[in-house]
Amino acid sequence: MRKKIAAGVYLNTIPTKKFKTTRMVITFISKPKTTRQVASRALLTNYLEMSNEKFETQIEISKELSKMYGAGLGTGVSKKGNYSVTTFSLSYVESKYLKNTKDLLNQAQDFLKTIIFQPMFKSPLRDEVFERQKNNIITYLESMRDDKQAYAQKKLRELYFESEIQAASALGKLEDFKKLTLADLMKSHEEMINSERVEILVAGNIDEQAVYTSFKELGFKNRLEEYSLDDVIFSQKLSDVKFEDELQAGLLQSKLNLAYKLPVEFRGANHYAALVFNSLFGGSAQSLLFTEVREKNSLAYYANSSFDPFREYLMVQTGIDGKNKDKVIAIIEEQLRKIQAGEFSDELLEQNKMNLINLYISRLDSQVALIARAQTDIMFDSTVQANDWVKKIKEVTKEDIKEVAQLVKLQAVYYLGAKEE
């Protein structure tokens, strides 16, 4: 059920008796213009999670969550194409599994309300908490360098995307965090609660009317205009292939990552073929990359591809022995060529379709996935029923895959290798 709470503020309820928990998510959707805005928002969510007017320290917040039998609070920002989604979520156990406890719905709502609407901007502790959270996020981003796989992904993204916002991680850029002040956070908060599109999602064994009534009282104001979420998809023009090699001392396993542009309309004609293509190329254990690079040639521990349809971005990542770099590039390119030429068996195609269907159906057992799917539906103002989704995957033909594979264009190659010491 979808209901309007105020102009630009909507409640989406998903009643289900499958789970022992209820999950409640409040999202704010915006289109950031600068990486500094992205960083401000990421730091703001950390700041709000730590303390507020009612719960001055993180212990008080933590204790309130423990009182609700370990309700899980999650905050964060994620990227969906051109848009940024700020999320506050809370999962709590249904009271019928707890002795002498009344329904936690109202307590959970009040808690989220406090987190979102009552920041500690007037408290004497406000600057201290700000500085600490700022430093923590900076050291976190710095330590990302230690995770070589994540580091290689970041470098490839920076090589591929010309847009600064797209090149940055969902959290933002390290340099921007260093410049942030409390005023940036206050501004970001003001925009969030007053003008951004709000989508609330609740899944669980719920009374939809009661949930609606209580969210209506939560205090969301009308947004100035009815937001529309057009141009979600980020699209970048084709360019020449860019290369970057980096050598680091002490590295044992080299990383070789490739980025391609794959422009297909979301839920449009080629969408399902693109999903099957990615599965066949490197997205599954039945993929050509997995079988050729890892299994047949024993060249890598991992070799896979992933596709972000919201940014038309197809990425291949591998962990290899540096001396095999050229050989691995050649094998990856050969797999793409084979798909473009239709040189793969019908059996392999069917397996990849079945694999995608299995994953899709399996996710119906996950409350988190149910909410994530509803969120995507909202962003694109369209709904796909599970049986339609399955039908469309089944209908994908070899010709469809060949067509999609020909749209795939190599744009960037990043290599992280070992420096001789």
Added chain:
Amino acid sequence: MKIKTYESFNETLYTKVLKNGLKVNILPKKDYERAYGIITTDYGSIDNEFVPYAKNEMQKFPAGIAHFLEHKLFEKENYDAFELFGKYGADSNAFTSFTRTSYLFSASQNIKESLKILLDFVFDPYFSKKSVEKEKGIIGQEIMMYQDEPGWQLYSGILSNLYPQSALSDDIAGTVESISKITVEDLYACYETFYQPQNMNLFLVGNYDVNTTFKLIDEIMVQKEFQPIQKINRKPLEIKPVIKERVKYMEVQRPKIALGIRGLESYKGKEGLKFKMKMQLLLSVLLGENSKYYLDLYNQNVVDDSFGFDFQLERGFNFALLSTNTSKIEDFISSIQKILKNAPRILTESKEEFELEKREFLGSIIKSMDSLESIANRYEGKLFDDATIFDMAEILEEIRLDDLIEISQKYFDEERMSVFKILPKEK
């Protein structure tokens, strides 16, 4: 068939021991799309020295062989089980820990076929020289990948401090050198010893019909031949004095530190699970997010969000670990040691925190009942006397603050404490 009903959680567990000794548990969840199945043998990376099946003397095997066997079991003379699952649209995987090896699948279609593939490939070993040699390249890359991961290095480092020169100080996957020695004969010897059905269990959870599934399992298993049961004789874990401190230099931005405490006795059965839960509660009361001691460390930048603690209890050993990234290493060590030393007093003053942590724990148990993986993977078979997560709520209710105080007086002995540091290489 044994039927156990957990009324308060609206769940029922069906258990049967087959003629060949394999224990089968089924927890049906009819409204789920997915069916999940996991078969586990009581055999892991620390079981390197034992009397092989039909032999009389102890024999030592190369480090990493249990994990190697896990990889190789998927490959057959004329098919690959992993690919076969794929053909039926099912997902499959496997993992090896210190004391167990598990093989699993997840399917929302062709569930019966998937279950048959699982049982067929696990009970039909086929190892060849050619494929063993090829696997050395793949696992070699896996080992190298872990050597680049500071978090994993920290964990292995503190473990080899706590259990020096024992099988626990070896990486689960072994080393490039140790796995190079593995032969086809070694794999068969390990398989025949540890993959006897009475040393294993099968746990099925999700979209299953109980009666038809038991019937199907009988039909599949009756076709298989098993050797007579032989009791397994392993060399116990060697316990030497802990190494108090070691340092490793790596390419890291900030130092990483782990403080470990080796446990004394080994626990078994429901008491083992209860002890594990007590230790988890104890550490949470002392240093969890509701603790003012944690908040102080956080506010003084001695720890940050990377701080965490863990208690592990498996067959024959148990230990507690506390770790963080920090530039204030010495402050971290001295503060933690002080908190552990004063634990009995701190606990006495933490009645409110204790009750809150119990609530928190109960919530996390109930939440995990929505996860097929949690229900099945957290079942430890013999180790905890067949307890499941549905038993944990009842055990939790029995735990008193006094229990934690009593443990804290004995457990945190400096003699059994150790520190492992990973420091940035000097530029």
